[in-house]
Amino acid sequence: MAAGGGGGRPPGPDPALEPYVQTRIFKIIVIGDSNVGKTCLTFRFCGGTFPGKTEATIGVDFREKTVEIEGERIKVQVWDTAGQERFRKSMVEHYYRNVHAVVFVYDVTKMSSFTNLKTWIEECNGHAVPPLVPRVLVGNKCDLKDLIQVPSSLALKFADAHNMLLFETSAKDPQESQNVDAIFMCLVCRLKAQRSLPCRDTEGWPAQPQPHSRRLDEASRKGSCPC
Numbered sequence: 026m027a028a029g030g031g032g033g034r035p036p037g038p039d040p041a042l043e044p045y046v047q048t049r050i051f052k053i054i055v056i057g058d059s060n061v062g063k064t065c066l067t068f069r070f071c072g073g074t075f076p077g078k079t080e081a082t083i084g085v086d087f088r089e090k091t092v093e094i095e096g097e098r099i100k101v102q103v104w105d106t107a108g109q110e111r112f113r114k115s116m117v118e119h120y121y122r123n124v125h126a127v128v129f130v131y132d133v134t135k136m137s138s139f140t141n142l143k144t145w146i147e148e149c150n151g152h153a154v155p156p157l158v159p160r161v162l163v164g165n166k167c168d169l170k171d172l173i174q175v176p177s178s179l180a181l182k183f184a185d186a187h188n189m190l191l192f193e194t195s196a197k198d199p200q201e202s203q204n205v206d207a208i209f210m211c212l213v214c215r216l217k218a219q220r221s222l223p224c225r226d227t228e229g230w231p232a233q234p235q236p237h238s239r240r241l242d243e244a245s246r247k248g249s250c251p252c
């Protein structure tokens with residue numbers, strides 16, 4: 026038997042006496058047409074790689090990443106939603122419930138995925154997502170330079186009209202991985218600034234100024250959070 030009969034507890038301070046530190050959880054949903062790269066973007070952010078092969082998402086896939094900002098650990102819970110109507114219809118209510126931030130994704134090589142954004146925004150508005158819930162717009166697949174159909178100027182105009190930041194990036198290009206991170210980190214920074222208490226309630230948040238659109242590469246060149 027061990028000297029002192031410590032009852033099996035490892036040496037060190039008694040956890041019961043340590044101050045209780047709660048990790049905040051921010052729920053971020055990723056929305057957009059099927060095949061725009063939602064799964065790949067969330068995989069890149071949470072796992073750091075581009076998945077070799079993806080299947081159409083059914084319902085939702087959850088991914089998580091814990092980040093540290095100004096000494097605070099925050100759990101980012103990413104909801105990778107299904108773009109195909111038949112795989113999402115029973116889940117839509119769950120997507121929007123208590124959501125903290127929304128990422129709208131289109132494919133820069135597919136104009137229809139851009140024009141369909143208005144439908145996705147309507148769906149979001151139809152689920153009473155509070156106006157203070159930050160939203161960003163992401164044009165994905167920028168690595169396919171010769172196939173680009175959606176000009177940056179058009180996307181920027183749309184983002185401005187909807188009070189969203191615009192990010193143009195690629196889940197596939199490893200050199201863009203910091204820029205993919207910046208999409209989510211920007212949202213986490215805004216949420217952290219908005220909220221001082223660890224609660225999930227999205228109502229009654231303090232008012233925040235709306236962001237101006239800004240290209241991701243502009244922000245990332247500065248090497249800091251684009252907010």
Ligand SMILES: Nc1nc2c(ncn2[C@@H]2O[C@H](COP(=O)(O)OP(=O)(O)OP(=O)(O)O)[C@@H](O)[C@H]2O)c(=O)[nH]1
Nearest residue numbers: 059060061062063064065079081082108166196197
């Ligand atoms: N070239 C290129 N291909 C990409 C990129 N991101 C995703 N893809 C490809 O696009 C296809 C669809 O990607 P997913 O991430 O599964 O698309 P999704 O939006 O999750 O689709 P749903 O789950 O059906 O809603 C896959 O073949 C990916 O390999 C990218 O940045 N560049």
Ligand SMILES: [Mg+2]
Nearest residue numbers: 063064081082
């Ligand atoms: Mg998917």
